[in-house]
Amino acid sequence: MRASVSTGQDLGMPAIYLHLLAELLNTIGVDEQDLLLRVGLDPARLQSTNLRVSQPQASEFVTRAIIESGEPGLGILLARELKLPLHGALGTAVMSSRTLGDAMELVTRYLTLRVPHLKVSKRENGSLAWYLVSCGIDLGPLQGFIMDAMLFGCVSMGAQLTGSVVDGLRILRRGPEPAYFQRFRARIPVPVEFGATENALVIPLARLSLPVRFTDDQLAASSRAQCEEALQQLTEDAGFACRVRRVIETSYPFPPKLARVAGTLFVSDRTLKRRLHEEDASFQQLVDRVRLERAADLLRNTAMNLSQIADALGYADAANFTRAFKRWTGTSPSQYRNTWKAAGVGKKTAERVPVAG
Structure with a gap:
């Protein structure tokens, strides 16, 4: 007897495939942005070649896509769009x-x-x-x-x-x-x-x-x-912490509430906390790690000001974001951006963000 999607190991699905499916839906008259948001997925995050979407969310998106498009052959249509470089x-x-x-x-x-x-x-x-x-x-x-x-x-x-x-x-x-x-x-x-x-x-x-x-x-x-x-x-x-992190990474709005992530993964709030504790992790730690990595990416690769970045990361204002970033890294967001630019590494592969000890 095979395990179900809710009980088996969740290795996630590459986000780029759901991005391609969303583009395909657009060509056949489906409001793909609205559909993604209803499933709790951030359309902008799906364009990443590195992120993976949790299997329950991927399944919900595909199921709704088939129903709302009235096209059960979406998999065949998608196959035509799968160019080799997209497979990492x-x-x-x-x-x-x-x-x-x-x-x-x-x-x-x-x-x-x-x-x-x-x-x-x-x-x-x-x-x-x-x-x-x-x-x-x-x-x-x-x-x-x-x-x-x-x-x-x-x-x-x-x-x-x-x-x-x-x-x-x-x-x-x-x-x-x-x-x-x-x-x-x-x-x-x-x-x-x-x-x-x-x-x-x-x-x-x-x-x-x-x-x-x-x-x-x-x-x-x-x-x-x-x-x-x-x-x-x-x-x-x-592990379970990685499953939780995948949901956090691609969620809209960001950051997601614990209850919403637990519901996505078909567990209770209490079970989510317990299973993360068993892996020496916590929900807030995972949210903060994703926030830090997204903050560093936005500081390196966009011209967004601190207020815009703070808003994208779910902070009330730039001051709260600055305090959190400095607590994580030992440097302010502005100093981090200036150091990155001065070092001439803006076009290089992103480094791991240093975290203050």
Whole structure:
């Protein structure tokens, strides 16, 4: 028996995918900004390539998107928008592979980084390679959407890598064909067979030797190392405090109330406090950490004045924000901004914010 979305491990979903979905909704006449805010997500935060959205919020957004758009095939539509660079280090590693087979090996190993709870396993049968896709948790309404986006996205990925749709590629889907699929069948460039016992990509073994157009051995090695590091970090970030933090990071309005975060995660206020205490954390500590990191980012990368930053971070005024920032870092926001500019690091990768001891 599989765990449900509310009881299983929540590794989150990359925020950028929900941003893409929101843009897609806009093109078909849905007020995506209003929908995001109703779910409690900050549209601006979803554009980050580093943040992940809690699974309950992602599921609620997708479910409402399908209902309000009247389009159950949103996953197929999204698959067309999934360009390889949007997949972070995994996308870079795949793009710089030597062959299609090398790229699929990376997808098999690191898919969890981009699509939590989906697992790919390879099986060879005669002249065919079967890449079986399974899900170890009941994702509810999110499951069909994710499976559509992943499988049909791989068709697009193959074309991006090799320059054309991979000859002989086909898709197998479990269960009966959904009614909405007939509207898409003519636009999908590979055969799709429903009623199979597994969800799978089936590729002729000979096609796995197809060269990738963007091969770069040095970039492939460095990006694969990044994938390994990210996979280890994701595993370490599987605790309850990280689940709470994900909700805080993408919440609108900011900062969210404890009761709202607890409701999002399907626990009581008391349980949330207890479970954070068990991990030597507190809700206020997590809020303050997110506030500090967002404050530092705004000071480094925007021209917003202190009053505007204070408002964005949920402070009553600039004075309260300044006192909190100085307490956290030992320096004032203005000094921090001036030091950053003087050091000439404004265009470099953001450093970890120093926290006063």
